[in-house]
Amino acid sequence: MHDPVPSPSPHVRITVDAGVMTVRLDRPDKKNALDGGMYGALAAALAHASADAAVRVVVLTGGPETFTSGNDLGEFVKVREQPGGGLAAGVLLRELAGFPKPLVAAVAGWAIGIGTTMLLHCDFVYAAPGARFKLPFVDLGLCPEAGSSLLLPLAVGPRRAAELLLLGDELDATAARDAGLISAVVVDPQAHAAQIAATLAARAPGALRATKALMRKASRAALDEVMAAEGEAFVAALSRGEAIEAVSAKMMKRPPDFRRFA
Ligand code: COA
Numbered sequence: 001m002h003d004p005v006p007s008p009s010p011h012v013r014i015t016v017d018a019g020v021m022t023v024r025l026d027r028p029d030k031k032n033a034l035d036g037g038m039y040g041a042l043a044a045a046l047a048h049a050s051a052d053a054a055v056r057v058v059v060l061t062g063g064p065e066t067f068t069s070g071n072d073l074g075e076f077v078k079v080r081e082q083p084g085g086g087l088a089a090g091v092l093l094r095e096l097a098g099f100p101k102p103l104v105a106a107v108a109g110w111a112i113g114i115g116t117t118m119l120l121h122c123d124f125v126y127a128a129p130g131a132r133f134k135l136p137f138v139d140l141g142l143c144p145e146a147g148s149s150l151l152l153p154l155a156v157g158p159r160r161a162a163e164l165l166l167l168g169d170e171l172d173a174t175a176a177r178d179a180g181l182i183s184a185v186v187v188d189p190q191a192h193a194a195q196i197a198a199t200l201a202a203r204a205p206g207a208l209r210a211t212k213a214l215m216r217k218a219s220r221a222a223l224d225e226v227m228a229a230e231g232e233a234f235v236a237a238l239s240r241g242e243a244i245e246a247v248s249a250k251m252m253k254r255p256p257d258f259r260r261f262a
Contacts, residue, residue: 035088043092045058104125117145139168
């Protein structure tokens with residue numbers, strides 16, 4: 001029996017069953033691009049899961065063809081047009097970075113931008129053989145977020161991180177596993193994530209929380225500092241000509257032209 005939990009966004013589906021909260025992105029016509037409402041719903045789901053003793057584990061997933069195409073490109077334009085406004089993603093990133101219980105991700109299809117960087121905050125990531133991971137921040141005239149400038153080199157090493165962040169290289173599921181970005185490639189990531197989540201839900205919850213907190217303790221202060229710096233740099237970049245050109249080009253499905261920028 002899966003109890004639906006009210007979600008402030010129609011594109012984020014939340015159920016709780018036997019101690020496992022499953023949070024599913026559901027905006028297939030936009031490839032599960034994340035808008036402000038979805039960030040709010042995801043953050044609220046994690047806050048609820050943190051506080052509710054009946055939730056032992058959270059599974060984060062998307063659709064069968066796309067995990068998420070990342071931040072809604074239209075939201076980048078909105079932030080630029082509202083000086084002083086912050087990124088809607090910030091509210092989710094704060095919850096993700098401090099989430100105290102086990103977090104399991106099941107990925108099929110594309111995981112782009114924050115679709116990949118949010119996985120760095122998950123304890124287990126299972127991906128379908130056709131999953132693809134890409135961090136096109138520089139392609140968009142932007143910079144990394146979600147603490148990925150710290151967490152990605154830690155996860156995959158500085159050489160691979162440079163290929164992913166500076167060149168925008170794409171990783172398929174096998175390469176992502178070999179690089180250490182994900183836990184395993186499995187035929188049915190949602191079923192596998194559900195099985196791991198059930199195992200975790202039956203384990204001693206206090207010991208799980210203490211172990212997760214200890215594993216993250218050494219990098220926590222650095223992560224907060226890096227996320228604050230990334231947030232400032234990202235919002236500043238959104239108003240620069242390079243990002244205006246790159247984001248417009250992406251939205252208009254044409255190649256960007258950076259020749260006029262020094
Ligand atoms: N923000 C807003 N809309 C998006 C989107 C995003 N991040 N990703 C996809 N969409 C929309 C497309 O504009 C399109 O809308 P339309 O039908 O109204 O034209 C629809 O979703 C389908 O996307 P499309 O590009 O036609 O699908 P595809 O299968 O050819 O390609 C992707 C899929 C994910 C590779 C491609 O959509 C893409 O590159 N998206 C942008 C990713 C990105 O740069 N994200 C920001 C990271 S910081």
